[in-house]
Amino acid sequence: xxxxxxxxxxxxxxxxxxxxxxxxxxxxxxxxxxxxxxxxxxxxxxxxxxxxxxxxxxxxxxxxxxxxxxxxxxxxxxxxxxxxxxxxxxxxxxxxxxxxxxxxxxxxxxxxxxxxxxxxxxx
Numbered sequence: 001x002x003x004x005x006x007x008x009x010x011x012x013x014x015x016x017x018x019x020x021x022x023x024x025x026x027x028x029x030x031x032x033x034x035x036x037x038x039x040x041x042x043x044x045x046x047x048x049x050x051x052x053x054x055x056x057x058x059x060x061x062x063x064x065x066x067x068x069x070x071x072x073x074x075x076x077x078x079x080x081x082x083x084x085x086x087x088x089x090x091x092x093x094x095x096x097x098x099x100x101x102x103x104x105x106x107x108x109x110x111x112x113x114x115x116x117x118x119x120x121x122x123x
Contacts, residue, residue, distance in 0.1 A: 002026035002112040004096050009117030016086050016121070022079040022096030022114060029077050031112075033104035035059075036070060036081045038092035038119075045095065049081060050104055059105055063089075086121045094119050 008020040020036065035050035049070040050059045058070055069082040079096050094117050097110035 002029060002031075002098055004098060004112055004114035006094065006096050006114045006117040009094060009119045011120045011122065012086055014087055014121055014123050017082070017084045018086065018119060020081040020083065020094055020096075020117060020119075024077040024079070024098065029098075031098040031100055032102055033099045033109075034072060034079045035097050035099065035104070035110060036079075037095045037097060037107065037110075038090075039095070039116075040092040043092075045107065047105065047107060048094070050099075051079070052104060083119070086119075088121045088123045090119060091121050092119060093117065 003025045005023045012018055031053050033050050033052045036048045037045050038048050039045040048061055049068055051070045051072055067085045071080045096114045098112040099109040101109045103109040
């Protein structure tokens with residue numbers, strides 16, 4: 001069993017920054033990849049960024065490239081998302097998730113999810 005818990009969300013003005021953290025716990029935590037997803041009201045839950053746990057390969061959706069940075073600390077079982085130059089359209093609930101299969105760019109591959117943390121960007 002894997003448990004994920006996000007923290008670091010909040011209210012920020014446009015142009016500001018936030019750093020999200022995700023703490024992972026479980027008997028054997030060795031995912032293939034971890035990702036950050038977001039879901040705005042009435043919209044699908046979309047992938048924002050992902051990283052392979054071992055190699056550290058990364059993926060970013062186009063709208064966050066150059067503004068967001070995903071990173072992980074394997075020793076501490078922590079995942080991070082540094083979000084800079086935030087825009088009102090980044091407002092959503094952000095979830096971290098863990099994938100144990102190799103199709104790490106697909107939401108269906110992610111088996112374990114945190115409860116989410118709200119990020120609100122005011123204009």
